[in-house]
Amino acid sequence: MGANLGITSVFGQQAAKTDLRPTSLSGLSSAKRGLATQPVVNAVLMMATDVCAVIAAVYLALHLHAGHAAGSWSGLHRAIAAGPAMLAQLAYVLWFITTLLVLGWHDGLYGRLQSDSILHEQRMTVQACLNAGLLLCGAMYMTHDATTPRAVVISLVCFTTPLLCLLRGFWRYSLHRDFQKGIGTRNVLILGTGHMSDAVRRQILKHRQRLGRIFKGFVELPGEAAPHADSKEVLGSLYQLRHLVRQHFVDEIIIAGSCDTAQVLELVEIAADLGIEVLAIPGLFEDMAPDAQIFYLGDFPVMTIHRRNDRALALLLKRAVDIVLSSILLAMLAPLFVAIALLVKMTSPGPAFYVSERIGKKGRVFRLWKFRTMKLGADRMKAALASANERNGILFKIKNDPRVTPVGRLLRKFSLDELPQLFNVLLGDMSLVGPRPPLANEVAQYEVKHYRRLDVLPGLTGLWQVRARHDPSFDQYVALDIAYVENWNFWMDLKILVRTAEVVLRGTGS
Secondary structure (H helix, E strand, C coil): CHHHHHHHHHHHHHHHHHHHCCCCHHHHHHHHCCCCCHHHHHHHHHHHHHHHHHHHHHHHHHHHHHHHHHHCHHHHHHHHHHCHHHHHHHHHHHHHHHHHHHHHHHCCCCCHHHHCCHHHHHHHHHHHHHHHHHHHHHHHHHCCCCCCCHHHHHHHHHHHHHHHHHHHHHHHHHHHHHHHCCCCCEEEEEECCCHHHHHHHHHHHHCHHHHCEEEEEEEECCCCCCCCCCHHHEEEEHHHHHHHHHHCCCCEEEECCCCCHHHHHHHHHHHHHHCCEEEECCCCCCCCCCCCCEEEECCEEEEEEECCCCCHHHHHHHHHHHHHHHHHHHHHCHHHHHHHHHHHHHHCCCCCEEEEEEECHHHCEEEEEEECCECCCHHHHCHHHHHHCCCCCCCCCCCCCCCECHHHHHHHHCCHHHCCHHHHHHHCCCEEECCCCCCHHHHCCCCHHHHHHHCCCCEEECHHHHHCCCCCCHHHHHHHHHHHHHHCCHHHHHHHHHHHHHHHHHCCCC
8 A cells, every 4th residue: 555655656646547547558558659669760771771682682693694784774674574474573573572571570680689699690681581582482383483594593592691691780780889889879777676677787788789778777666675786876766767767868667676567557657758668577567568579688588568659760851851961061161161260270379170078969978069269278267257147047158258259259140150060960969950069067957857958969050049049048948948859840940940041141149
């Protein structure tokens, strides 16, 4: 009874709705699950590259056995137009591609196996190619095909297999390289402090590069026995879960301790509200999520009982737009970059660029580039100018800042000092539109509600820049950033970019 009352006080207003909650997690999870999650997007991209690999293998097989003219794409088109025999062969190719994709999906080649060993992934890739080849031969036998050279079929399988193995290695290398840079990783909290929780922690630390997960700490469960985990790694209790999720940018919670049904249901509702995923050790809640997918976290099997809707497809498109536009702008503005750099160097001693460490998405530190607009040693002068600060709270701004050079004042007026951040956009540290990246000392003063603005990539421009650029209120600054995070869409980005262009052309920067 006491535990239930505790959960009621922790999770707030949900207590009065106990009779309306589902008795199974699967229904609650599926209601919040989107089609365009990150695993689905990754799988689609991998399938697309596999199809390209098969098409390349077809070309090589035709070229090897039919000569360059027949093996070329123009020769293939003429052959298809020549009669139904080649149309049948095209159908065989489509059958081979379809069976290969289905077998790859079934064997976990489109995402799940990347958390296993590379040798196992390569073995399953070879197995899928051989099985697809056998099914192709079976289809040819069942249709009594006598026109397709068997040597072409063998060559198709022989070319497809190493190409797909290379692709698997490329995807794995790219993923692990991003994990090393802190890109695409997941911050994890473990619920429970017992032996099982500590074992899960060891697996995450041991396989960090392969799993892409960063252990943040343990959360103590009500009524739990003496903790086995290091007390320094216990961040708090279940009653502080919302606070801990925000403070540590948590993406995933793993239940490795004993929770009752009511606690788990409340936990899933919180996960849906905060946009995080919930995993559990199989055997603890199988009756509540009987259809949950089971995969391995290192050597431990885990199952998903809540999957977040992370708008991965939309974010992928946003990233594509960032890459294309930043590349075009960098190419177009290259002469302007050179002119500004020379102007800065000639008018004041010091480097042309100013590099500052900023806090990005999920608290990741990156180096932000700007054209230098202040005198050397300006950072050391900041404390002496604190009394002249015209902004409220954490922000620091002085209208006639004595540290700014004459050229720097002109660059700031038209926001030209921010142009080098297009390199940050191209590298993936920033986006064209988003909350501005804060300094580490600013984040150190954040309250829990402020961390929401760090859930997305910081931007070159944002909602605050076009709506309240000269508003001194830090609360207004954060409110607009959070409004952007909560309501983001492509139309909003487009409007912000247009408004930013107007601000720059009018020279209303500071």
